[in-house]
Amino acid sequence: MPLITIITITYNAENFLERTLKSLQNALQEVSDPSVIEYLIIDGNSKDSTLQIAKRYEQFINKVVSEPDRGLYDAMNKGLYLATGKYLWFLNAGDEVYDVNTLSNLLSRLKSGADTYYSDAMLVKENGAEVGLRSRFTPHVLPENLKWQDFRLGMKVCHQAFITKKDIAPSYDVSNLSADIDWEITCLKNSRKTEFLDFILCRYLLGGTSTQNHRRSLTDRFHVLRKHFGFFPTVYNHLLILYRGFMFARRNGKYW
Numbered sequence: 001m002p003l004i005t006i007i008t009i010t011y012n013a014e015n016f017l018e019r020t021l022k023s024l025q026n027a028l029q030e031v032s033d034p035s036v037i038e039y040l041i042i043d044g045n046s047k048d049s050t051l052q053i054a055k056r057y058e059q060f061i062n063k064v065v066s067e068p069d070r071g072l073y074d075a076m077n078k079g080l081y082l083a084t085g086k087y088l089w090f091l092n093a094g095d096e097v098y099d100v101n102t103l104s105n106l107l108s109r110l111k112s113g114a115d116t117y118y119s120d121a122m123l124v125k126e127n128g129a130e131v132g133l134r135s136r137f138t139p140h141v142l143p144e145n146l147k148w149q150d151f152r153l154g155m156k157v158c159h160q161a162f163i164t165k166k167d168i169a170p171s172y173d174v175s176n177l178s179a180d181i182d183w184e185i186t187c188l189k190n191s192r193k194t195e196f197l198d199f200i201l202c203r204y205l206l207g208g209t210s211t212q213n214h215r216r217s218l219t220d221r222f223h224v225l226r227k228h229f230g231f232f233p234t235v236y237n238h239l240l241i242l243y244r245g246f247m248f249a250r251r252n253g254k255y256w
Contacts, residue, residue, distance in 0.1 A: 002038035003110060004163070005085030009075045009092045011044035014053060016094030016205065019128070021057040023096035023203070027103040028060055036107065038062050042079045044069045050093075073172035073179045080169060087117075089163045094205035098122060105199050106163075112195060115165050116187055118146055119197035121158035121204040131206065134158050139244050144196045148188035152229055152237050153244065154221065155181050160202040164191065178221040185228050 006024070010017055028034050041054055043066035054064055063082065069075045076090060087110060097103060109117065120142055123131040135142040140156055150156045159180040168190035173179040188194060226234040 002085040003036040003107065004087040004089060005038040005040060005079075005083035005166070006089045006091055007040045007042060007076070007079035007083060008095075009042050009044075009072060009079065009090070010046060010050050010054075011075075011093075012046045012048045013050045013093035014046075014048040016126075017050055017053050019096055020091060020093055021053070023098075024091075024103075025057060025060065026100045027097040030100050030104045031107065032104075034060065037103065038083065038085045040079050040082055041065070042069075042075045042082075043067075044071075044075055070174050073174045073176075077171050077174065080166070080171065083166055086165060087163050088166050088169055089160075089201075091160055091202060092205075094126075095160050096124075096203040096205075098200040098202055102199065102201060106197070106201070109195070109197060114193040114195040115168055115191035116194040117163045117197050118142075118157045118194070119161045119199060119201040121161040121202050122200055123206055124203045125206060130203075133200070134161075134204065142196075146188065146194055146196065148185045148228070151181060151185050151188075152225065152233070153241050154225075155184075157184060158202070158204050159184065160204050161200075162187075163201075176220045176224065177217040178224045181221060182224040182227070185224070 008020055024039065031037065039061050041061060041064045043050060043064065045066055045068045051064065051066055054061060065078060069078065080088060121134045123134055123137055125131060131137055134140060143150055146157065162184055164187045168187055170183060170186045172183055176182065222234060222238065225237065229237065
């Protein structure tokens with residue numbers, strides 16, 4: 001059984017997939033036993049050259065599934081079910097392994113046997129330019145002792161910087177654009193031991209599904225947080241979110 005399964009979701013991703021595959025290829029060269037890493041691509045029946053690009057890197061891709069789906073989280077559920085690794089890491093098209101040492105560092109840390117690992121993420125633009133660390137460019141300061149209660153004000157950890165055991169991971173709610181928040185909270189509720197990684201896991205490409213559908217994602221986020229924290233605490237916490245965002249933008253000029 002592989003130690004970790006890395007899952008990439010694609011749909012008409014010809015402009016972004018290769019940067020993901022190159023970063024993984026480079027990092028795998030620093031791994032002494034690549035067989036402990038399983039890599040899956042779950043594609044939504046792309047009509048562009050996504051699959052042809054993947055074909056060029058088939059030497060380290062264990063499986064490509066390409067078929068119509070009901071959106072991002074349906075595809076992520078497929079990847080979750082197909083994964084045979086002990087741990088799961090979602091790294092979608094356009095996202096990158098942070099540097100050539102990331103995988104070797106990660107495999108070393110996984111030996112501790114924690115249920116969940118997390119780190120910071122470097123935010124990048126489509127042209128590859130770095131925006132900054134998520135913990136500094138947004139109000140989401142990253143704690144070194146993460147608890148699920150830390151999500152009361154929203155997405156505390158970037159989804160691509162969050163790794164958890166498959167056996168404690170739930171399915172994603174395919175109808176909710178903030179299903180990643182719900183998923184991380186549930187994983188943390190199930191996690192007996194959670195560890196902070198003192199190195200950056202990924203380069204996260206700005207502009208995902210929730211960003212493109214911002215208004216609906218905010219409504220869906222409210223439903224997720226109400227589920228875990230209750231109605232009135234969530235209303236109060238959203239007032240704090242608005243105030244925090246206002247003060248952050250006032251100090252920094254903008255807020256992602």
